[in-house]
Amino acid sequence: MLDSVCKSIFESNGIEDEYVLELVNTKTGDIIASTDTGFSKIRRRLVSNMVELGLKSHHGVIVYFDMPYKTFFTQMTGVLISSFVLFVLLIVCFIYQIKTILVQYQISKIREEFMSSMVHELKLPLSAVQNAFSGIISYGTENLKDAQRILLNAAHKRVDQLNNFVYKLLIVWKQGFKISWNRLNLRETIDSLVALFDPMLMGKNVSIKVDYQLSVDVIEADDIHFPNAISNLIENAIKYSGDPAKVEIECKEVDGMVVIAIKDNGIGIPEKLKEKIFERYYRIHRGRSTDVHGFGIGLSYVKQVIEAHEGVIRVESEVGVGTTFTVMIPLVKDEND
Numbered sequence: 001m002l003d004s005v006c007k008s009i010f011e012s013n014g015i016e017d018e019y020v021l022e023l024v025n026t027k028t029g030d031i032i033a034s035t036d037t038g039f040s041k042i043r044r045r046l047v048s049n050m051v052e053l054g055l056k057s058h059h060g061v062i063v064y065f066d067m068p069y070k071t072f073f074t075q076m077t078g079v080l081i082s083s084f085v086l087f088v089l090l091i092v093c094f095i096y097q098i099k100t101i102l103v104q105y106q107i108s109k110i111r112e113e114f115m116s117s118m119v120h121e122l123k124l125p126l127s128a129v130q131n132a133f134s135g136i137i138s139y140g141t142e143n144l145k146d147a148q149r150i151l152l153n154a155a156h157k158r159v160d161q162l163n164n165f166v167y168k169l170l171i172v173w174k175q176g177f178k179i180s181w182n183r184l185n186l187r188e189t190i191d192s193l194v195a196l197f198d199p200m201l202m203g204k205n206v207s208i209k210v211d212y213q214l215s216v217d218v219i220e221a222d223d224i225h226f227p228n229a230i231s232n233l234i235e236n237a238i239k240y241s242g243d244p245a246k247v248e249i250e251c252k253e254v255d256g257m258v259v260i261a262i263k264d265n266g267i268g269i270p271e272k273l274k275e276k277i278f279e280r281y282y283r284i285h286r287g288r289s290t291d292v293h294g295f296g297i298g299l300s301y302v303k304q305v306i307e308a309h310e311g312v313i314r315v316e317s318e319v320g321v322g323t324t325f326t327v328m329i330p331l332v333k334d335e336n337d
Helices: 002-012 069-075 077-138 146-175 186-196 225-239 287-291 298-308
Strands: 019-025 031-034 059-065 182-185 206-213 218-221 245-254 257-263 312-318 322-330
Touching: 002 019, 002 059, 077 146, 146 186, 146 225, 182 186, 186 206, 186 225, 186 245, 225 245, 225 257, 225 298, 225 322, 298 312, 298 322
Parallel strands: 206 245
Antiparallel strands: 019 031, 019 059, 182 218, 245 257, 257 322, 312 322
C-alpha cells in the first residue's frame, strides 16, 4: 500500500525513476519491509529523509534512488539551454573583441609607419629648399628690391620653421609625444609668426593686429610645438576668413594664466560642430571651406599640444561673423626675471 501511495506521489511530481522503498523501525533501525527483492539494480546514490508514519509502532519510511538524471535534466532544460546560449554568445563576443583589437593594432601600426615614412620624405626636400635659401642669402641680396628681400627672408624663416617641425615630428614618432620645457619669449615668438604670413605669400589681402597686455614676455613652453600650435591657429584664421582677412590676436594674463585669443572674420562654425573640429581627420565641408585644402589634423594637434602644456583651448563662433580660438596655459615665471 505504501509503495502504491509513494509511486502515485512521485509520478504526480514528474519523477518516474525506479526506487527502493523501505519500512523501518525508527527506534531500532531494523528494516521491517522493503520493495527490494534482491534483484534491484538501484545503487542507492540518493537517499530521502526518514518520514515517520506517526503510528504507535514507530514506523518510518525511507526511499532510495539511483541518480534521477532524467528528472534533473527535464526540470533544468530551460536553464541549461539558456546557459549554453549565453556561453556561446560570450565566446563569440570574446573572439570578435580579439579580432577588433588585432585590426586596430594593425591600423595603428600602418598609420605609424606611414607617418614615419612621410616625415622622412618631407625632411629631404625641406632641407634642400632650406639650403637653397641659405645659399641665395649668403651670395648677397643687395641687388634685390626691398619687397623681394622681405619675401625671401620670410620664406627662408618659414622653411626653417617647417624643417624644425619635421625634425621634431620624427622624434615624436620614435619616442612618443613629449614636451620639452624651455624659456620662450612670447612677444618675439608671436611677432615672428605674424611676419611669416605676408599677404604676398598667403595670396590674399591679410591684416593681422596684435595686442599685448603682458607683465612679462618670457614663458615656459616647448620651443617647437607651442609656436607651431599658435601658427596653426593663425593660419586657419587667415584661410577661413573673408577677403580681406582681418585677424586680431590678444595676449594677456588672467589669474595666473597666459591667454592668447585669435579672432577672425571668417565663415564661422556651427554650434553642433564645435566639439568635432578637434577630432583627428575631421573637416567641415561646407561653403568656402571646401576650397581650403587640408587633412583635418591641425586642430587635433593644437589641442594635444595645449593640453600637454596643462592648458585648455576654447572656441567661440558665430556663423557668417567669425571665430575666436582662445588658448590658456599656466604662466610659469622665472624667479630670476
